[in-house]
Amino acid sequence: MKRGRHFALAYRRVFCMMARGRFWSALMKAAIAGLLLFLAATPASAAGSMAVTFVEDRAGQPLDLKGYGLTFNEEFDGPLSLQGPRLFAPVHTPIGAGKFDDPQGPAYAAVEVPGEDGRDVTALSITAYKDGGGWRSGNVQSADAAQSYRQAPFGGKGFACRGCYFEARLKFPQAAPGYWAAFWLLSPDQPGIGHVEVDVIEWYGGDPKGHHQSVHVWSKAAPAKHTFKSNFVGMKDVIADGRWHNYGALQQDGQIVFYVDRREISRVPVTAEFDVPLYALVSLSVLPKEAAAAVGPMVLYADYIRAYAPKGL
Known part of the structure; x- marks a missing residue:
């Protein structure tokens, strides 16, 4: 029991x-x-996708700059200055696998590079190189830290422009794993609002999809912290042919239009957040997922960075 x-x-x-x-x-x-x-x-925007579509129906049309005037021109012909008054380095936080050099670091140099007509041109070189067990590279931009993040005015130094055409003449090496170069545009960060980004070209050296362009909204307002839309148009054989090419973007009439050698490749309608002044950046990083296969040094060359504004602006 x-x-x-x-x-x-x-x-x-x-x-x-x-x-x-x-x-x-x-x-x-x-x-x-x-x-x-x-x-x-949950809406798609909260997952990161912008409700816009890239179109390529006007690809090949030439750029028309009638009514525009050259308003910013950095050709790197004089002594290299990356502490103002026109360009600053690195300012932006490091991107990819590694860190950005300070303005005096070995990632930056003014060098003589063969031009298309057989004559040398003075260009900015940005180099990604191994430093001990890690990578170092660089970023230059037309806004200092106060202008980028603390709403300081663009009077007397730096440059930002609304409704403008931005262009950089760049030379990339042959395709190389880990190589991650970009010419891009940002708006100054606004408290409680955030900023927008236009990637005029991102070139992933190990990516067969070629020319990558995109638009981003980095919002500080919930629920969507970051939304974007990207597009690839190939052209790998052009990008990595070892020659100089012009890469540009026009901010106009509620859209961003992308160009290579002043011929349109795509366009995308954008939201009102993009109707703001933008400043220019040129950077070289190392793509984290390919860092183990990357072989340094890797170099990006910039002959010039320019912007054209509507006359009378």
Whole structure:
């Protein structure tokens, strides 16, 4: 009898534990189902996608700059200055696998590079190189830290422009794993709002999809912290042919139009957030997923960075 009571008590304890286990299992299943329903009902913008579409129906049309005038021109012909008044380095936080050099670092140099007509041109070189166990590279831009992040005015130094055409004449090496170069545009960061980004060209040296262009909104307002839309147009044989090419973007009439050698490659309509002044950046980084296969040094050359503004602006 005593042994029978002990068995009955033990049975009840086991039964209760099993019941509690089934309860928590059912509760967990319900929570997972609820989460899946929530994710399915969440707008696409919260997942990072902008509700815009790149179009290429006008690809090949020449750039028309009638009514525009050259308003910013850095040709790197004089002594290299990356502490103002026109360009600054690095300012932006490091991107990719490694760190950006300070203005006096070996990542930056003014060098003589063969031009298309056989004569040398003086160009900015940005080099990604191994430093101990890590990588170092560089970024230059037409806004200092106060202008980029603290709403300082662009009076007397730096440059930003609204409704302008931005262009950089660049030379990339042959395709190389880990190589990540970009000519891009940013708006000054606004408290509580954020900033926008236009990638005029991103060249991933190990990517067969070629010319990558994109638009981003980096919002500080919930729920969407970062939305973007990207596009690839090939042209790998052009980008990595070892020659100079012009890469540009025009901010006009609610859209961004992208160019290579002053011929349109694509355009995308953008939201009102993009109707703001933009400043220019040229950078070279190392793509993290290809860093182990990358072989340094890797170099990006910039002959000039220019901007054209509507006359009378």
